[in-house]
Amino acid sequence: MTQRVWIDTDLGFDDLAAVLTVAESTGWAIDGMSLVAGNAPLEVVIDNAQRAAACFGWGFPMHAGSDRPLVGELVTAQNILGDDALASAGRSLPMARAPLASSDAVVALAAHLAGAAEPVTLLALGPLTNIARLLQAQPALASRIGRLVWMGGSAGPGNHTAAAEFNAGVDPESINVVLDAGLPLQMVGLDACRQVRVHAHDADVLRAIGSERAELLADLLLGYVRIASPDGSLPMSLYDPTAAAVLVAPASMTFRAAHVVAECDGTHTRGMTVVEWRVPRRATANAQVASVADEAAVRRTVLDALAAAARH
Ligand code: RIB
């Protein structure tokens, strides 16, 4: 039976790799995509998504969502990822663009949830702004979300700041809206994603496929690896695709119950996800938090999917 997912994303490269991981996995179908500002301003995220959809032949509807977090101004990762959030060692996505289905992702996702025969699985790869706004607008739809897998947060140090993972740091208030709604959250945080690394050599393997798409994906993957070290000599943690692997290769990650809350007021800790593992003694669990990754399994799942996308 085909398993179905709606993806919410701030489409940078690791998001792209995560979408391809799902799209190339047998037995999975993507019902829709909602776009959110994060890696880059919303208009850049929209442009990336339209060009990726045209390049890789995505047929699912894409909807533009929130251009800013629930509170405060947008902070992007362009200083790390480049202006288009698709740092590349060469090629960029072709200029052809697939159309957006709408400019109101919250309305579109609400309609999808309301009309779905079964509770919906969401894969969130950016700040949780769109999902929080949906829950604020139509709280009853929380019951139509059967599972939320989110790449975000951390049970350890951050990457955006010493305390905050990027997606959490952009919009911490949205995390608490999601947690307060009681959604079945699987949080795939930095501490789990840092167990999975990609290397410059992985780009070489992709490039050897020899197609134009292989060259493009190899250049984008190498550009991503070079975030860790300009010469690509160091490995780079694999973020969003690790969350995608939780869906399509569920044995690749273990989870532990925990209580999670996002810090919104700390001068130095805003965006920190405070993970209390001592449940139920010290707190009531409100999330499943990714704990131990099978690096080989995640790498195989993601790199095989990118190779398959390159061969089309
Ligand atoms: O911290 C990593 C997360 O922030 C990933 O989702 C990446 O795409 C950026 O959005």
Ligand code: CA
């Ligand atoms: Ca992302």
